[in-house]
Amino acid sequence: MSEDTAQATELDPGVPILAMTQIAKHYGSSIALQDVDAHIHAGEVLCVLGDNGAGKSTFIKIIAGAHQQTEGTLAVYGHNRRFASPRDALDAGIATVYQDLAVVPLMSVWRNFFLGSEITRGWGPFRRLDVAAMKRIAKDELKKMGIDLRDVDQPIGTLSGGERQSVAIARSVYFGAKLVILDEPTSALGVKQAGVVLRYIAQARDAGLGVIFITHNPHHAYPVGDRFLILNRGKSLGLHEKADISIAELTALMSGGAELASLAHELERAST
Amino acid sequence: MSAATLTAADERVVRTNPLVVLLQRPEIGAAVAALAIFILFSSLTQAFLTPAGVSTWLYSASLYGIMAVAVSMLMIGGEFDLSTGAMTGTSGLMVGVMATHYEINVWLAVTIALAASLGIGAWNGWITMKTGLPSFIVTLSTFFILQGINLAVTKLITGTVAIQGMSDVPGFEQVKVIFGSVIRFGDFSLRASVLWWIALTAVATWVLLRTRAGNWVFAVGGQSHSARQVGVPVVRTKIFLFMGTAGAGWLVGMLSLFDVGTVQATTGIGQEFIYIICAVVGGCLLTGGYGSAIGAAIGALIYGMALQGIVFAQWDNNWLKAFLGAMLLLAVLVNLYVRRQAGVRS
Ligand SMILES: Nc1ncnc2c1ncn2[C@@H]1O[C@H](COP(=O)(O)OP(=O)(O)OP(=O)(O)O)[C@@H](O)[C@H]1O
Ligand SMILES: [Mg+2]
Numbered sequence: 001m002s003e004d005t006a007q008a009t010e011l012d013p014g015v016p017i018l019a020m021t022q023i024a025k026h027y028g029s030s031i032a033l034q035d036v037d038a039h040i041h042a043g044e045v046l047c048v049l050g051d052n053g054a055g056k057s058t059f060i061k062i063i064a065g066a067h068q069q070t071e072g073t074l075a076v077y078g079h080n081r082r083f084a085s086p087r088d089a090l091d092a093g094i095a096t097v098y099q100d101l102a103v104v105p106l107m108s109v110w111r112n113f114f115l116g117s118e119i120t121r122g123w124g125p126f127r128r129l130d131v132a133a134m135k136r137i138a139k140d141e142l143k144k145m146g147i148d149l150r151d152v153d154q155p156i157g158t159l160s161g162g163e164r165q166s167v168a169i170a171r172s173v174y175f176g177a178k179l180v181i182l183d184e185p186t187s188a189l190g191v192k193q194a195g196v197v198l199r200y201i202a203q204a205r206d207a208g209l210g211v212i213f214i215t216h217n218p219h220h221a222y223p224v225g226d227r228f229l230i231l232n233r234g235k236s237l238g239l240h241e242k243a244d245i246s247i248a249e250l251t252a253l254m255s256g257g258a259e260l261a262s263l264a265h266e267l268e269r270a271s272t
Numbered sequence: 273m274s275a276a277t278l279t280a281a282d283e284r285v286v287r288t289n290p291l292v293v294l295l296q297r298p299e300i301g302a303a304v305a306a307l308a309i310f311i312l313f314s315s316l317t318q319a320f321l322t323p324a325g326v327s328t329w330l331y332s333a334s335l336y337g338i339m340a341v342a343v344s345m346l347m348i349g350g351e352f353d354l355s356t357g358a359m360t361g362t363s364g365l366m367v368g369v370m371a372t373h374y375e376i377n378v379w380l381a382v383t384i385a386l387a388a389s390l391g392i393g394a395w396n397g398w399i400t401m402k403t404g405l406p407s408f409i410v411t412l413s414t415f416f417i418l419q420g421i422n423l424a425v426t427k428l429i430t431g432t433v434a435i436q437g438m439s440d441v442p443g444f445e446q447v448k449v450i451f452g453s454v455i456r457f458g459d460f461s462l463r464a465s466v467l468w469w470i471a472l473t474a475v476a477t478w479v480l481l482r483t484r485a486g487n488w489v490f491a492v493g494g495q496s497h498s499a500r501q502v503g504v505p506v507v508r509t510k511i512f513l514f515m516g517t518a519g520a521g522w523l524v525g526m527l528s529l530f531d532v533g534t535v536q537a538t539t540g541i542g543q544e545f546i547y548i549i550c551a552v553v554g555g556c557l558l559t560g561g562y563g564s565a566i567g568a569a570i571g572a573l574i575y576g577m578a579l580q581g582i583v584f585a586q587w588d589n590n591w592l593k594a595f596l597g598a599m600l601l602l603a604v605l606v607n608l609y610v611r612r613q614a615g616v617r618s
Contacts, residue, residue, distance in 0.1 A: 102502050104490065104495040106490070111490070116491075127484075128483055129482050
């Protein structure tokens with residue numbers, strides 16, 4: 001399958017990495033997602049926006065292979081796929097960076113970078129970690145993402161939240177991801193840290209990756225996004241190209257415009 | 273967390289002082305303490321520094337050290353094993369009963385005991401992983417089961433609470449070459465167990481710091497959820513670690529059995545905490561994910577020196593317990609400080 005996808009990319013760069021049509025997901029009798037269309041090309045950022053419970057996590061779990069869609073199709077490089085497990089999705093080049101980042105705080109940056117996929121050398125019982133190579137690669141890969149660490153030996157727990165997020169992104173990129181999914185990477189971060197992560201998202205995009213960026217903050221989405229999928233109570237409110245929508249419209253759409261207008265009105269009165 | 277520190281970490285990593293780097297090694301506190309104990313007893317007593325004296329405390333330390341090294345690996349992997357002490361008795365008793373009472377070939381008996389020990393370790397690990405119960409509880413139950421079996425079965429089969437006549441068993445002297453040899457240089461006698469201890473510490477250190485398996489040990493202890501997400505075989509790693517402590521229990525059981533030729537049914541009871549203390553003194557965090565095999569070996573060295581030093585100094589033996597408690601508290605405080613210095617924002 002992976003050879004297949006590789007061929008497809010070379011043949012036609014116009015084919016989206018991922019295209020989803022009429023995706024629906026039912027949890028038993030409750031409908032978490034319905035009639036959602038979205039697509040993303042290499043070198044693009046697709047932002048998925050929506051309020052709490054809108055179905056954002058459900059949406060990405062289908063792409064990441066954690067859940068399967070009830071209806072609709074999901075195509076990777078033009079081939080219809082159905083991921084049975086996260087491993088399946090990973091093998092297709094789709095990596096997910098979850099909120100907890102899957103790092104071990106007390107372990108060094110380079111050990112975290114290669115955890116589970118360590119580089120070794122030597123034979124049989126003398127097979128050992130190729131420490132020098134791993135340190136060098138970790139340092140280089142992080143540098144590409146714009147993080148210039150003096151010492152990749154420091155525990156990853158000493159890095160700031162934004163940096164840790166970026167290490168997790170760099171790691172999935174290095175291990176062959178073509179599409180990186182970030183589930184609310186900025187929600188726990190301060191303004192400055194969020195800015196750091198947004199910069200890395202842009203960097204990954206410029207390196208030719210597809211990025212799906214989940215957030216409920218339009219101010220984080222708008223500057224980096226190429227396309228915006230807005231979800232509301234499990235339904236898509238449309239897939240908008242950046243050229244077709246302003247940040248104000250995005251915000252209004254996201255929170256069900258009318259409600260917000262009346263809220264703003266109310267708040268204004270209260271403050272005067 | 274102030275804004276200032278956040279920004280500092282953002283821009284550039286602050287240059288660390290080489291001394292701070294050294295102090296961050298998990299075993300450094302133990303090394304300093306070992307030196308202090310060594311100097312203390314060397315100056316207090318005549319016997320401590322004599323070749324015979326050194327032989328005595330090295331031997332003492334080696335048996336604790338072998339256990340402490342295995343226990344430290346398990347603790348780095350985020351688990352406890354309270355059945356380690358009883359295990360040293362169980363393995364020795366198994367071989368003793370098989371060889372003296374059922375006249376099974378000693379080599380075979382030793383091998384069967386090894387298999388049984390590893391099986392008990394695997395059981396501890398498997399139950400812990402399958403149920404998700406704290407290993408503290410699971411191995412506490414194993415501890416009591418073994419303690420009971422050690423006494424009951426030994427009494428049932430031999431009618432006494434100790435194994436006798438081991439040294440008359442055919443093949444005893446051959447096996448003793450591996451477990452009970454003594455190399456003499458004048459008054460200094462180097463026992464096999466000391467060599468086993470050094471070799472085991474070296475291998476454990478290499479595994480921990482330089483192999484994939486070692487990487488996984490730190491990962492499963494530090495954050496097993498994350499380790500699982502990136503594809504580390506968490507269950508397998510932990511089960512192997514439990515088998516490691518049980519295997520070390522077997523080794524110590526053999527070393528004692530073939531050294532003195534007898535084993536009591538109560539052997540090892542109460543020692544499990546000493547192994548854990550040695551590991552903690554050596555820099556292991558109780559929460560897992562951090563520690564060192566060399567540190568645990570040094571922790572055992574401290575204990576061995578104190579144990580024999582107190583005898584040489586003709587102090588009341590009960591001071592040892594008080595000393596042990598004080599060491600533990602001190603070690604935990606040092607570890608806490610180190611962890612803060614490592615600046616981990618969890
Ligand atoms: N495993 C599940 N079983 C049943 N219902 C579920 C399940 N997972 C999610 N849901 C429901 O589906 C809806 C969408 O949930 P989802 O987690 O996708 O929202 P979200 O947009 O990610 O919200 P948030 O911003 O709070 O993370 C919610 O109403 C939720 O209760
Ligand atoms: Mg969510």
